[in-house]
Structure formats: structure tokens, C-alpha cells
Amino acid sequence: MALPPSALAPVADYFKVLSELSRLQVLCSLKSGSKNVTEIIEETGLGQANVSKHLKILAQAGIVSRTPQGVSVYYEIAEPFIFDLCELVGDRLFTRLEAQSQQLKQLEGLRRAEPVGADSKGS
Amino acid sequence: MALPPSALAPVADYFKVLSELSRLQVLCSLKSGSKNVTEIIEETGLGQANVSKHLKILAQAGIVSRTPQGVSVYYEIAEPFIFDLCELVGDRLFTRLEAQSQQLKQLEGLRRAEPVGADSKGS
DNA sequence: AGATTAATCTATTATATAGTTATATAAAAG
């Protein structure tokens, strides 16, 4: 057996925090700097209670930090490294999309050249 | 406004694939090389139908590749980069755990110095 | 003190999906 589930569970939980579109939106809105809840609501267009809940989850995961300031509460990215994570995934998705469109083009080219397919050479 | 949700959604979906403990177990069991479904079932202890379903999800995400071979079907990691992702998260979690235990030690030290905590908040 | 505004908490509902059982498909063997 590779790794015990107990070692994997925290990793799965961390990915789960990042697996919600709304939370990624909140994180992106914080990328430019510290913001209070109202500002986050305006920028994301999400409901107020909803944003609050997501912020709680993000704070519990240690991804954002919470700073009450007078009547409002400011949140800030505590772990910029999550943007590296997102970028890695984004790059990978983009690469895959590109590869797929390449394949499509090749298929079109083949169809035009040889109406009835013979053996093809890749790359 | 930061990134449009449409650009973020695929990233969230990708994280979602990695946010299940069972799927991480399957991926870990494939880390040492190509395996068929029976071997994966044995190594993870998960149910057959369950494993099959998770493998389908992983294959659709392009994370594993599928190779039928006679009666059985072999699966293989198609994107080793996911292990980099997991490692990044793992390191980060470990670092945080360490920091927390440091804080605990400091708190203990403080308690020893000041047996009865001074009441900082009135009300 | 009361009024105003901001943020959080507490149900509530709706949806997604993990896990399970039973069945279906597919490939080799008899």
C-alpha cells in the first residue's frame, strides 16, 4: 500500500476548499489586496451570507487572514502560494486544450488529404 | 473585477477531482506503475464499482490513461504533475502543523511564567 | 441610551455525489 488514507485526507480536504467556484472567485478578488466583506460582495456578485460562509472556510483553512477594523472586517490572502497552485492547474488545462485543438486540425487535414483513412503518422 | 467565473470554473473542477480521498488513494496506488482494476481494488480496499467509477472520473479528467489488455484493463498515471501538486499541498500542511506546535510550546511557556492568565477583555 | 450599518449565525431547501447492490457487457476457457 502506498500512503495511508490518514496522510491523504488533509490533502483531499485542502483541495476541497479550492474546488468551489465561489471560493476561487473570492480568492481572486483578494489577489489585488486586502478587502472587507462588502467589497468582496460587490466584486464577486455573490450573496452576503454566502460570502461570509466561504470566508470562514477559507480562514479556517488558513488561506486568508481576518482583520476586524472598526465596523468592518478585512480579509487578505495569507498564503500566496495558492495562486501558484491555480496557475499550475490553469497552465495544464490550457496545454491540454491546445493539444486537443491540434488533434482536431490534424484530423481535418487527414480527411482532406485521404478521404478513406490509411495509417497515419502522429506528431 | 478579477477573473471571470468562466475561466475559474475548469480550475475548480480539476481541484474537485483531486478533492476525494478515495481518488487520491487510487492515484497513489498507481504511483508505482500501471495496474489493472483488480490490483487497485486490492491495494486500496475500496469496492469494485466504486473504484470503477472513480477511475472513470480520473480518466475523463485526463489524469489517468486506460489500456484494455485482454480481459482486464490497465490504468496508468497520465499526468505525473499531479504528484507535484499533492506534494506542494502536503509540504504546506506540514509547515502549518509545525508552526502550530511551535505556538503551543510558546503558550505553554507563557502559562508557566504567568500561571493565571490576565483578563485582557472586559465586558 | 437608541439608531444605523456590517457581519455572522441559524435554519431551510435543493443539489451533487460517494458508496452499495445488482445487473450488464466483454473476453478468454472449456
Added chain:
DNA sequence: CTTTTATATAACTATATAATAGATTAATCT
């Protein structure tokens, strides 16, 4: 063709959680 073995799929249950609305708490000002 029938049986055996290996995967896949379908139907179902149970659980988790996202989104929402309403009540609640907290901080500032007059």
C-alpha cells in the same frame, strides 16, 4: 454455446454542502 473472470453501468440510499432568508450580534455615531 456456456461458463468463468474482469470491468462497467444502473438504480438506489445516505450524506455533504451550496445558496438563501431571517434573526442575531457587534461597532460606530448622535
